[in-house]
Every structure is written in structure tokens, then in C-alpha cells.
Amino acid sequence: MARRAGILCAILAAVGVWAGLSGCEKEQGRVYVPPPNDPRAYQPVPQHKPLPQEAFAPPPVDYSQQTRVESGPVIKNEMPFLKAYEARRMPRMMVFVNRTIQGDPLPKDGLEELIRIEEKHAATGAVNVASDKSVSGNSNTNVAGGGYTGSFAGNQNVNISRNDKSSFSSGGPAEYSKSTSIKLPADKYDVFGATAEDYEMIEASIVKYFDNSGKVQIKDSEAARSKLDREKVLRIENGDPAAARLLNTELQQDVLIRVTAKPTRHSSWGNAIRLQVKAIGLADARNLGTAFVDMPPQITKTNVNIYTRYLAEELMGEMAKKWSGPADYDPIEVRVYKVAAVDDALKVRTWLQRIKGVNSVISRGSTGGSTTAYATFAVAYGGAPEDLYAMLKEAIGASQGLKAVDLQSNTINLEVTGQLNLTTTTRTTETKTTVEKTVTEEKKVEPINPAPR
Structure with missing residues (x-):
């Protein structure tokens, strides 16, 4: 009986193999591939536009719990800051940002000539001109003017040159020229290729965020730079408390928001600009708040808006906390x-x-x-x-x-x-x-x- 069962199994296995091989001999049909213009084959996948907020830094903040200010966008910590600011009797504030990456305003000396414009004139009669710029000329008659060098005899031509305030006079005929030189500082661009105008934009952006509601008495540093000499401005930029006190006595300011921009290699993306901001009470030198962030070296409008907003929001929160505390x-x-x-x-x-x-x-x-x-x-x-x-x-x-x-x-x-x-x-x-x-x-x-x- 067992022998018959084994023979039966062998026969069935042979039949199955033959059936499988016979199936392989059948020709299979071609698979239909839709053409590119067939809309049924390629359904578009919707993508988030523009880029999601996660693509930017700092991370997004939920503003849904905050009341919108009528005159501007919602700023984190702005409402508690305004409440504390008004309770503090609305102190006057000034933002001060260094104008170069070294924290030193551009020097007045060591300028490099960028362009020179020379104007040549001719006179058939008498001529008498004066200028604060350099003047050079030649004449075949008498010449007068302190500081000129040259020699003449009779109708010989006289060469004239002077680099300061100059004048040229002649009984005519005469030819003379006036040159105008436009110069720029040799170190106008810092290591990141930024200029003083770039750091001025950082200052203006912080002022804008603090004054988003229009209720804060805050100004940029232009008033101080126009009134104080260069030495005092340098001392303020470098954090000298004695010089910062001048903003209180000379310009009647109560709070200084000092921002320093320094190069650093210790950031998540390598080279960066490290922005540090500190709010100081000018009457008692009290530290009202600090904030810091690393900004990519490209000082673009987008980067400035993102990172100065982060600094302003953090500083508003700390100042509100200090001003709202118990006596x-x-x-x-x-x-x-x-x-x-x-x-x-x-x-x-x-x-x-x-x-x-x-x-x-x-x-x-x-x-x-x-x-x-x-x-x-x-x-x-x-x-x-x-x-x-x-x-x-x-x-x-x-x-x-x-x-x-x-x-x-x-x-x-x-x-x-x-x-x-x-x-x-x-x-x-x-x-x-x-x-x-x-x-x-x-x-x-x-x-x-x-x-x-």
C-alpha cells in the first residue's frame, strides 16, 4: 500500500513539472506604458509652497495666543513688554551697533583714491579763481597766490600746483585746471565684505521691532554720533560704562541697547557673525537683559530681519521680567x-x-x-x-x-x-x-x- 502511494506521488509531481514547463512556452503580452502626455499616468504631488517655516532659523513661534498690535505684525513678548514699559514711566531708549566687524568706525585717514575728475579751463582775458581743492595751471603773465611754486620771466609759462586751498589769477590769456578726488577708506569692507551701511541696517531693524507698536520712545545712534566725538563713540561701542553715562547726561537717554557684531568660527555653519545685545540702565548701570545669536555671514535683508527679530523678542521678554518684578x-x-x-x-x-x-x-x-x-x-x-x-x-x-x-x-x-x-x-x-x-x-x-x- 505504501509502495502504491509513493508511485502516485511521483506521477503527480511529474505532471506538475510538465504543466509548469508548458506554461512557460506561452507568449506573454506587452505591458502598456502610458505616454508622457497621458494625465492619468502622472498625477502631480502637491508640495508646500513657499518653503516651510522649519527651513528657517530660529524655529517658528506660536503667536496664536497673543493679541495682534494694530500698527504692525505680532512680535513675541511685545505685549508684556509694553505693559511693563508703560508702568516704568516710558523710559527713553537708544540702540547702538558698531559700524564695522572690529567695532571701530571707519578712519578718516588712510583713504584710497577711487576716482579723480579733472576740469580744464582756458581764459583769453583776466581770470581770478579760488577753490578748496587742488588747482594747477600755467600762464604767460603774472600769477599771484600764496603757496604756489614756479618761476617765470616775462612771457614765460608758469607751472602752478597746490594741494590745499588754492587760487589762480592771471591777467590773461591763461590755461588752468581743477581736479576733484573721491576717496574711500582702504578698510571700508571687513572680513565678511560688509560695510558700515550693513551694520546700520542691523541697528535700524532692531529699532523697528522695538517700535513696532509706535508706543516706545526709541531711537538709533545717529543723534549720539553727531554730537559726541569719535573717541567717546568708540568707548561706547566697546562698552565703557563711563562713556555710556554720557548718553544720559548729554542726550537724556535712560536705557542703552548695545549690540556688538563680531566674527566667529564656532557656529553650527562655520564662519558666522555673532550678534550680542545687552540692555543697560544708564542711571544705575543695571543689566536689564541680554540676548545673542549667530547669524550667517551673508548680511542679507532676510537674515537681518530673522535674527534681529529674534534678538528683539528675547530682549523684550527679559526687560519685561525685570521691570515687572516686585519692588x-x-x-x-x-x-x-x-x-x-x-x-x-x-x-x-x-x-x-x-x-x-x-x-x-x-x-x-x-x-x-x-x-x-x-x-x-x-x-x-x-x-x-x-x-x-x-x-x-x-x-x-x-x-x-x-x-x-x-x-x-x-x-x-x-x-x-x-x-x-x-x-x-x-x-x-x-x-x-x-x-x-x-x-x-x-x-x-x-x-x-x-x-x-
Whole structure:
């Protein structure tokens, strides 16, 4: 039985192989390939246009939770910044960007001549011309003009040349020429091929984003560059706090937004421009916020818009956080000048502690000499500096003897101009019986002496 089953299986296998081979002998039909003009064969695949936001840096930000400002596009952190800015009594701000990658304005010396224009003139009669530029000419008659060199005799021609202010005169006939030279600095282009105008565009872009709402008092550095000399501008660009103080005293600015652009190789794409921005309070030198980013070396309009917007948004967020904090973390700095001794300056601290709304008064240091002393206090007060000064005058109870010589964004400079009396009242209550009480009041008067004149 098993033998028959094996024979049957062999027969079936042979039949299957023959059937398969016979199927291979049949001719297969050609596969239809549609032509290129057949719309059914090539269906277009829709692509995202323009490029998705992921193709750009910094990464996209969700602005859906923020209210749009009527006068411009939605800027991240702008609404909390404006709220804190108005509560801060709208300080005046200035943006300062270095004009070259080295942080040094283009020098006036070492210029290279770019083009020269020469004008030749001829006169048949008398001629008398003057110019601030170089003038050269020749004449067969008399010549006058200080600084000219040459010789003549009778009707001989006279060659004239001068490089400064020049004049040419002749009784005629005469030929003379005037040349005009246009020069550019030899280092007008930095290592990235950028000019001062490129860095000026970075400055203008940051100003634009901060003033997107039209409610911020902010300006670029042109006013400072036109008023301050080159040395002071250089010191401001390099972060000298003493020079930055000039923006407060000379131009009445409260906040400096200083931007530095420096070359770096340590970025995700190799060579780049490292932009660092810092906001500084000019009255107290407080750091209000910092931000930084690496920008590709191509200073195109698109790159400038993207990366300066990122810097402005980050800086707005940090400034809003600093300005919106409690009074203990954003105190008013009170400086007391022209007191006779340190002890007299510290007595003013007692008055400050008594003012309603003052949470704390912390001494930031005091110093004194043989005739005068000086002290600084950090006063945690939730109101404006002018309100604190008014309440201090009310607590003193005298219209003379103490005056404010400077009231800035968050500082008060006080001078003691006459003797003041600090009166301290101590009340002691003594209970003898349930119906008998004795109240003792003791007044202590301490003078605050001014520095001798």
C-alpha cells in the first residue's frame, strides 16, 4: 500500500513539472506604458509652497495666543513688554551697533583714491579763481597766490600746483585746471565684505521691532554720533560704562541697547557673525537683559530681519521680567551727597524707612572724608521716584535743607543744603492697675549736618 502511494506521488509531481514547463512556452503580452502626455499616468504631488517655516532659523513661534498690535505684525513678548514699559514711566531708549566687524568706525585717514575728475579751463582775458581743492595751471603773465611754486620771466609759462586751498589769477590769456578726488577708506569692507551701511541696517531693524507698536520712545545712534566725538563713540561701542553715562547726561537717554557684531568660527555653519545685545540702565548701570545669536555671514535683508527679530523678542521678554518684578527686586537707588559725616547720611535712611509704601531700605555703601560724606541706599518702593521724594519731604516736614538735584528713571540724587533735625519719638506705656495706665513720651532730636561750604 505504501509502495502504491509513493508511485502516485511521483506521477503527480511529474505532471506538475510538465504543466509548469508548458506554461512557460506561452507568449506573454506587452505591458502598456502610458505616454508622457497621458494625465492619468502622472498625477502631480502637491508640495508646500513657499518653503516651510522649519527651513528657517530660529524655529517658528506660536503667536496664536497673543493679541495682534494694530500698527504692525505680532512680535513675541511685545505685549508684556509694553505693559511693563508703560508702568516704568516710558523710559527713553537708544540702540547702538558698531559700524564695522572690529567695532571701530571707519578712519578718516588712510583713504584710497577711487576716482579723480579733472576740469580744464582756458581764459583769453583776466581770470581770478579760488577753490578748496587742488588747482594747477600755467600762464604767460603774472600769477599771484600764496603757496604756489614756479618761476617765470616775462612771457614765460608758469607751472602752478597746490594741494590745499588754492587760487589762480592771471591777467590773461591763461590755461588752468581743477581736479576733484573721491576717496574711500582702504578698510571700508571687513572680513565678511560688509560695510558700515550693513551694520546700520542691523541697528535700524532692531529699532523697528522695538517700535513696532509706535508706543516706545526709541531711537538709533545717529543723534549720539553727531554730537559726541569719535573717541567717546568708540568707548561706547566697546562698552565703557563711563562713556555710556554720557548718553544720559548729554542726550537724556535712560536705557542703552548695545549690540556688538563680531566674527566667529564656532557656529553650527562655520564662519558666522555673532550678534550680542545687552540692555543697560544708564542711571544705575543695571543689566536689564541680554540676548545673542549667530547669524550667517551673508548680511542679507532676510537674515537681518530673522535674527534681529529674534534678538528683539528675547530682549523684550527679559526687560519685561525685570521691570515687572516686585519692588524688592527692582529698588529705587537713593544717593545722598554733601553731608558732614557718614553718620549724618545714615540718619536719612531712618526717614526713608518711615515712608508709607517702603518695604525695605538697604545700604549700598557709604564713604566720607574730612569735610564731606556720601551714601547710597536701595529703597524697595512700588511707586515712582518722584513720589518717593515727595513723601520724603513730607516726612521731614521742612521745605529747605534737602533737595533733589537729579531724578532719573529709577534713581534719586539728594543734596543736604542745610541743617535738618531728625526727631524720634518713643512712647512707653506702663500699666499699674486695671484702671491706671501711665504713658511716657520721649522725643529725641538728632541733627543732620550738611558739608561745610
